[in-house]
Amino acid sequence: MALNNPAFNNPAFQDPKAVQTYPGGAQAANLGGQTQFATAQRAGTDAAAQAQLEGMYAAPSAGAVETGRMTVEDTVWKTLGLFAVLIAFAAVGWVWTLGGTSATQASQVGVLPWVIGALGGFVLSMVVIFSSRKKVRPALIFAYAAFEGLFVGGISAFFEVIWEGIVLQATLATLSVVGVTLALFASGKIRASKRATKIFLVAMLGYLLFSLVNIGLMLFNAPIAGGAFGLLSQEGPLGIPWGVIIGVFVVIMAAYSLVLDFDNIQQGVRNGAPRQYGWLGGFGIMVTVVWLYVEILRIIAIARGSN
Numbered sequence: 001m002a003l004n005n006p007a008f009n010n011p012a013f014q015d016p017k018a019v020q021t022y023p024g025g026a027q028a029a030n031l032g033g034q035t036q037f038a039t040a041q042r043a044g045t046d047a048a049a050q051a052q053l054e055g056m057y058a059a060p061s062a063g064a065v066e067t068g069r070m071t072v073e074d075t076v077w078k079t080l081g082l083f084a085v086l087i088a089f090a091a092v093g094w095v096w097t098l099g100g101t102s103a104t105q106a107s108q109v110g111v112l113p114w115v116i117g118a119l120g121g122f123v124l125s126m127v128v129i130f131s132s133r134k135k136v137r138p139a140l141i142f143a144y145a146a147f148e149g150l151f152v153g154g155i156s157a158f159f160e161v162i163w164e165g166i167v168l169q170a171t172l173a174t175l176s177v178v179g180v181t182l183a184l185f186a187s188g189k190i191r192a193s194k195r196a197t198k199i200f201l202v203a204m205l206g207y208l209l210f211s212l213v214n215i216g217l218m219l220f221n222a223p224i225a226g227g228a229f230g231l232l233s234q235e236g237p238l239g240i241p242w243g244v245i246i247g248v249f250v251v252i253m254a255a256y257s258l259v260l261d262f263d264n265i266q267q268g269v270r271n272g273a274p275r276q277y278g279w280l281g282g283f284g285i286m287v288t289v290v291w292l293y294v295e296i297l298r299i300i301a302i303a304r305g306s307n
Contacts, residue, residue, distance in 0.1 A: 005257060005260065005261055005264075005284045005287060005288060008260070008261065008264040008280070008281075008284050013264040013265070013267050013268040013271070013273065013277070013280075013281075068274060068275050069269075069272050069273065069274065069275055070265075070268050070269050070272075070273040070274065070275050070276075070277050070278050070281070071269055071275075071278070072265065072266070072269055074275060074278050075265055075269075075278035075281040075282060078278045078279050078281070078282040079281065079282035079285050079286070081282070082141065082142065082145045082279075082282045082283065082286050083145070083286065083289075085142055085145040085146055085149065086145045086146070086148050086149040086152065086286065086290075087149065088149060089117075089145070089146045089147075089148075089149025089150050089153065090149040090150070090152045090153030090156070091149075091153060092113075092149070092150065092153060093113040093114060093117060093149060093150040093151065093152065093153025093154040093156075093157070094153040094154070094156060094157045095153075096110070096112075096113040096150075096153075096154065097109050097110055097111075097112075097113045097114065097153065097154040097157035097158060098157050098161070103157060103160040103161050103164065104164065109157060109158050109161050110154075111154070111158065112154075113150050113151075113153065113154035114150065114151045114152075114153070114154025114155040114158065115154075116147070116150060117147045117148060117149070117150030117151025117152070117153075117154055118151045120147035120150070121144055121147040121148045121151055124140060124143055124144040124147060125144055125287065127140055128140050128141055128144060128280075128283060132280055136276040136277060136279050136280055138276070138279045141279050141280075141282070141283045144283065144286075145286060148286065148290055151290075152290060152293065152294075155294070155297070156170075156297070159297055159301055162301070163300070163301055163304050163305070166297065166300050166301060166304065167297075169300050170293060170296045170297040170300055171293070173296045173300075174289065174292055174293045174296055177251065177254070177255055177258075177292060177296075178258065178289060178292070180255075181255045181258045181259060182258070182262070185258075185259055185262045185263075190259055191259070191263065192256075192259050192260050192263040196256065197260065200253060200256050200257070200260075203249070203253055204253060207246075207250060207253070210231075210246075213231075214229075214230040214231045214232065215230070217230055217231065218230040228301075228305065229243050229298065229301075229302055232246065232247075232298075232302060233302060233305070241302050241303065243298065243299065243302035243303075244299055244302055244303050247295060247296075247298060247299035247302070248299070250295045251292065251295055251296060251299070254288060254291055254292040254295060255292070257288045257291075258285070258288050258289075258292075261281075261284050261285050261288055264281070264284070265281040265284075265285075268281065
């Protein structure tokens with residue numbers, strides 16, 4: 001079940017018969033040809049077709065281009081391409097936010113780039129998610145990556161001016177979490193389970209509700225929501241800010257969300273989903289990684305701000 005990431009809430013990643021039910025799926029799997037060969041085999045009247053079928057099985061395994069199906073390798077390349085776009089536009093958002101000056105020289109920064117990026121990214125993510133049931137549109141996913149880049153670059157520059165060096169810290173921490181999670185998943189040491197996914201869903205809904213309440217208190221300048229991060233800035237047990245304590249659990253949730261993303265991509269490959277769904281796989285991973293980065297950025301900011 002793709003309960004963590006709406007990008008994977010698509011039968012192509014869940015339905016074993018997705019190759020037959022989605023546009024291009026039957027053609028990608030060459031079901032028509034296989035059906036003809038299967039008929040000839042059962043009838044025992046077409047030896048040439050049978051020989052050709054045996055040759056297909058004996059031939060080297062084909063990739064995504066040859067089969068038209070989704071593969072892990074092809075999805076990896078698509079994901080890297082999306083992140084390349086995100087990083088390029090993150091550089092634009094960074095420079096735009098700082099107004100052409102360095103972070104150490106900037107006396108003030110603008111919020112327009114990351115506000116535009118956040119709003120544009122949110123709108124495009126909704127369009128991508130809801131339109132993907134009929135057709136996957138890579139152009140929209142690339143546009144989403146560009147807006148997310150503006151957001152990431154803008155908010156990173158904003159934080160860097162206040163806490164010098166925080167972006168490098170958050171980037172290294174994010175890469176470490178992603179790398180460890182991927183390594184554990186690839187080795188088979190961690191896997192998604194129905195019970196863990198249900199717990200994850202409840203925790204996510206609780207965190208979403210808490211975040212909305214916190215934002216509301218900050219907007220109305222409630223006394224209880226003092227500090228730059230509202231309730232998250234308040235001191236918790238042992239003098240540790242609540243933002244750090246809650247943030248650790250959120251990072252764990254984001255890591256588990258990555259596990260679900262990897263699992264859904266594998267499921268899509270097993271289902272014989274059309275190659276175009278690799279773009280959705282890359283989109284889903286990008287959503288989770290950006291969420292993870294922003295959460296880590298906030299944890300470090302809260303921790304450094306309390307010192």
